[in-house]
Amino acid sequence: MKAPCCAFVRVVQSNNGWIQPCGLDYGHGVHFASTSGFGFEEWMNSPNNIFVTDKYRFVHIEAFRQGFNPNKHGYCRLILWCFDPTNRQKYVVGYIDNYELATVQERVYLSQTILQPNNFQYFQQQLQQIAPPIDGAHAIQVFQQQLNQNAVGDECIFNIKIAGSGLNLLPKPILIPSDFRYNRFGAYRNYPKSICKFLKQNNLCENCYL
DSSP states (O other): OOOOSEEEEEOOOOSSOSSSOOOOOOOSSSSHHHHHSOOGGGGTTOOOTTSBOSSEEEEOOHHHHTTOOHHHHOOOEEEEEEEETTTTEEEEEEEEOSEEEOOHHHHHHHHHHHTSHHHHHHHHHHHHTSOTTSOHHHHHHHHHHHHHHHTTTSSOOSOEEEETTOEEEEEEEEEOOTTOOOOSSSOBOOOOHHHHHHHHHTTSOSSOOO
16 A cells, blocks of 8 residues: 555644744643643744744654654655644644754754843743743743753754745644544554545645545
């Protein structure tokens, strides 16, 4: 059987287009966002020029932190999906093309830049604004700890870089059929043909096998 040409990768839910942490309660499940109160994906569409160079936008996708390696597993379109705990449904919220792995040097430089006092204040203010029951002070502490580790090459934050218009967020989330059983933050590629049909019907992937 031909391998699927897309990989589903989960991102944390957002109600502001992933421009900054939006203060949603991620208390469901046991994962980074539920214990820290935010996810690094929440800056995926940030207008802050720290994340954007003349050529690339740097973003965080947790699947790459958990072992998905396109150099080994093959480059493919990344289908962005999230879980909405209010109705326990899963939605496609966008897709990514034209990406590369960020180098260790790039990740280190980016983290060191964010941690500079004049820059860190920007992120600190955003994390302070997230609402109860999320603890903003705890979120700031976790953010700083993770960036400190990344700044010496011991973490994998802001781990891919996207060229041009490769990041595509949908104007409206699309409900994923119920036979999409996956609920983790790694990459999911072994989906059934019905999900492939769903991708084609919604113009999310024209090349998916049937």
